[in-house]
Amino acid sequence: MFCLLQMQQTPNKKWQNQTITSEFILMGFGDLQSLQVPLFLFFLVIYLVTMAGNLLIFVLVVVDNHLHTPMYFFLGNLSFLETCYSANILPKMLSDLLTEERSISVKACFVQFHIISCLVGTECYLLAMMSYDRYLAICKPLHYWTLMNARLSFQLAALSWISGILFSTSLIVKLSQMSFCGPNKIDHFFCDIVPDISDISCSDTHFVELQSFIYASVFTFPPFALTLSSYVFIIVTIIRIPSTSGRQKAFSTCSSHLIVVALYYGTLMVIYLLPHSRYWRHLRKEFSLPHTVLTPLLNPLIYSLRNKEVKEAMNRIFGKLSYFRKSAFKR
Numbered sequence: 001m002f003c004l005l006q007m008q009q010t011p012n013k014k015w016q017n018q019t020i021t022s023e024f025i026l027m028g029f030g031d032l033q034s035l036q037v038p039l040f041l042f043f044l045v046i047y048l049v050t051m052a053g054n055l056l057i058f059v060l061v062v063v064d065n066h067l068h069t070p071m072y073f074f075l076g077n078l079s080f081l082e083t084c085y086s087a088n089i090l091p092k093m094l095s096d097l098l099t100e101e102r103s104i105s106v107k108a109c110f111v112q113f114h115i116i117s118c119l120v121g122t123e124c125y126l127l128a129m130m131s132y133d134r135y136l137a138i139c140k141p142l143h144y145w146t147l148m149n150a151r152l153s154f155q156l157a158a159l160s161w162i163s164g165i166l167f168s169t170s171l172i173v174k175l176s177q178m179s180f181c182g183p184n185k186i187d188h189f190f191c192d193i194v195p196d197i198s199d200i201s202c203s204d205t206h207f208v209e210l211q212s213f214i215y216a217s218v219f220t221f222p223p224f225a226l227t228l229s230s231y232v233f234i235i236v237t238i239i240r241i242p243s244t245s246g247r248q249k250a251f252s253t254c255s256s257h258l259i260v261v262a263l264y265y266g267t268l269m270v271i272y273l274l275p276h277s278r279y280w281r282h283l284r285k286e287f288s289l290p291h292t293v294l295t296p297l298l299n300p301l302i303y304s305l306r307n308k309e310v311k312e313a314m315n316r317i318f319g320k321l322s323y324f325r326k327s328a329f330k331r
Contacts (some may be wrong), residue, residue, distance in 0.1 A: 019181055024106065027102065053297070054083045054086070054296065054300050055083055058080050060317065061079070066268065066313060067310070075304050079299070081123055082117060087297045089112075089293075091193040109191035110172055113190075114168055117171065118166035120164070120290075120291070121164030121219045124219040135150055138234050146311070171215055174208055178205070186286060187285070216268065216269075220269050223265075224298060227261050231254055258299055271287050
């Protein structure tokens with residue numbers, strides 16, 4: 001639905017007689033027409049594997065009593081978060097790859113952006129809490145259960161979720177009060193409207209741009225610094241391990257964690273903290289793929305599925321299921 005925007009309603013003369021936008025067009029990968037089907041199949045496989053891996057970890061952490069520890073409590077939270085993250089982005093993205101209809105209403109766009117920003121903010125601090133948990137377990141093993149008990153792990157996880165939700169809600173409330181009457185095309189595969197806000201909004205965008213910059217700064221630099229410092233202490237402790245095989249195994253685990261964390265925080269900083277020049281806007285989709293598609297896929301593999309405890313939990317669960325099936329068949 002469109003209505004004329006009167007000159008006195010906007011502080012900027014260039015929007016005189018423009019119409020209010022009721023929907024956005026997500027350009028996605030529309031410029032790669034010949035690759036629509038291959039991209040659809042590629043991202044479909046990623047989506048199915050991501051959902052299966054994260055849901056499996058979440059169910060195992062909830063069901064198996066042996067995994068009711070702070071480390072796996074954080075991993076369960078991360079798996080649940082990644083499940084919601086993928087379910088919020090990839091279905092729409094897959095639909096857009098198969099159809100020419102890439103429109104999304106302004107309200108639906110706000111909902112998607114709100115969920116994404118909540119989950120991104122939460123994950124930034126959740127990854128930091130997980131690195132702090134590993135720091136205590138490796139560097140202070142004798143005091144671990146005193147320092148990181150069930151109550152503290154719950155409080156840290158709750159703090160991550162609440163902070164992500166509150167900051168994102170404050171931003172989306174301000175966005176919902178703005179008028180959008182500029183070009184309604186967003187060159188992205190999901191509703192990331194803040195980098196384009198000055199182009200698509202006919203309201204004053206300075207406060208929103210400042211708020212989003214502060215939001216991005218608060219949710220990237222402090223948790224990344226905490227994560228990095230935790231792994232520095234962990235690596236120093238690992239170097240002192242006398243066993244060569246133990247040292248190599250620990251380094252392998254830490255390096256894989258650091259690669260994923262650096263990829264996640266690094267792409268967020270590039271997208272939301274660097275000046276919104278045409279060059280960076282052009283690469284925004286490519287830089288968004290690691291933290292929206294790749295990280296949710298890798299997290300179960302990096303943090304959970306290689307763990308001995310998780311493998312044992314899977315064997316116990318599947319063993320029970322097999323036993324129940326055999327018992328039912330005999331009856």
